[in-house]
Amino acid sequence: MAQYRYKGRNRRGKTVQGKLQAESEREIRLQLRDQGIMALEVKELSGALHKEISIGSGVKPQDFVIYMRQFATLLKAGITVVEATEILAEQTSSKALKKVLMQVETELRSGNPLSESCEQHPKVFPPLYINMIKAGEIGGNLDEVLDRLAFYYEKQYKLVQKVKSAITYPAAVGVVTVAVVIFLLSSVVPTFATMFESFDAELPALTQFVLAAGDVVQSYWWTIIVFVLVVIIGFKVINDNKQSRLYLHFIILKTPLFGKLLQKAELARVTRTLSSLFSSAVPVLQAMVIVEKVVKNNVIKNVIRDSRSSLEKGESLSKPMEESWVFPPLVTQMISVGESTGALDAMLDKVAEFYEDEVDTATEQLKSLIEPILIVVLAGVVGVIVMSIMIPMFKVFDAIQ
Structure with a gap:
């Protein structure tokens, strides 16, 4: 999307000028006309400072779902496809979707059907959407098809969100657990290790194990990073191979819970x-x-x-x-x-x-089942570390008394 400088005259006859972004000079003139401005001069601004900077071009599922429901509602209200697309392009908060809808509007005003206009943007409009729109155009029931599509995408979005929430919660708690353990072993335990060395007594087996684990974490912390990288790379390699991906998906379906x-x-x-x-x-x-x-x-x-x-x-x-x-x-x-x-x-x-x-x-049952288990595991791990430190301390206090 390029940036243009324009000069024009509004309804009151006053000269106005400014800058707008669009795909072409024609779009700028259409935008100005809609604002009641007669364009006198439109010039594209060149140079890196005037280029639009954007990271990624995908449209978020939530924005697409909102667009679909609003589109279906506007058509049911008797608004034409072109006008509905123009309205939604102006109202959407998604820059990526706004850009695409402006291009679709231009194609529609050129006389192209909605399905062909959307087909030019496969990253935004999936095959399901395109084929159902084509069927609606042929059958003359585009408003009904769009309503059905809006319902479908709403259902799919809710379904994905529920599955994500069921998986994200235990994963987040697991990450927190690992982070807490690493912090205790690398920062807290070594502080007490120096003090325990001054004791002229044999430490309990649990304390010796935790101190040894602390030494390992301090000395070989980089292995944790290497392990995470190996897991990520390994997963990507498996996922890129068709046969290994099939086995991975089979294992996922057989995973308990x-x-x-x-x-x-x-x-x-x-x-x-x-x-x-x-x-x-x-x-x-x-x-x-x-x-x-x-x-x-x-x-x-x-x-x-x-x-x-x-x-x-x-x-x-x-x-x-x-x-x-x-x-x-x-x-x-x-x-x-x-x-x-x-x-x-x-x-x-x-x-x-x-x-x-x-x-x-299933998601509600999974949350209610996993939540207490994760809390017990987190409390148990932290409790073991705390007890490994407290037991020798109690022995010291008993000896002093």
Whole structure:
């Protein structure tokens, strides 16, 4: 986005000038016209000082969800697509989204349909959005499709937030626990170690162990940094390899407590996405391709790919799912019934609601279960260190008395 200097005349006939940012001179003139200013001169400012500085170009999920709901509401209120896009470009607080919406508005005013205008920005508008918009344009029910999309993205955002909160809490407490232990071993324990050396007595085994651990932390603190770097690099290497990533995702799904939660979240995402696509009249095979891209776990992704292959051969969608342990009988049976009755979108919607409720329940149960365990672990670790210091101190006081 470039910066332009303009000079113009407002409605009162007064000469005004200033600076604006836009993608082109045409956009500047449109902005000025909307402000009631007749542009007399528009000149692009060159040089590094006038370039827009931005870090990253992604749109936050929260901003996108808000945009979708506002867009659907404006269209239902009778506002045209062009006007709604212009309004949202002005109102959004996201600079990245504002920039994209201004470009989409320019394309729309040039006569391009919404789907083609958005398709030029794949980093912001995912394939699911584009294909459902195309279906809405063909079917003449774009407002309904956008309302369905807004509902879908709201559900997905809430689902992701709940899973993140369930995982983030124990991770944060774990990091705090490690930080407290390192601090005690590297700063507090060595202070008492000097004092204990003056005791002409054998220290308890627990105290000797903690003092030795303190020496290790002080002498080899750099190994902690190396270990963290090795774990990060190792995880990246595993994740970059297709086969090893499949094994990693399999292990994640089999992890106690968290595995079931992540499986339910993925099943909710799959069924909700399929339901939204089918109800918007997106072709089945095309819908399966989109869902395959939406799914994060490679184990489930492979089953979706097999289901698509099954459909291409004229077989049932649910057959590969029935043969996989990832999809419970509830999912496969509901899909099978939906296929036979022609109400697959409604059946998938029911399954999605069920698993979204299951994720809600699972996250609450997980928090209530993990919280006391983490508190006990943190208290236990700190308590052991404190006791290792206090026991010799008590012995000293007894000897003095």
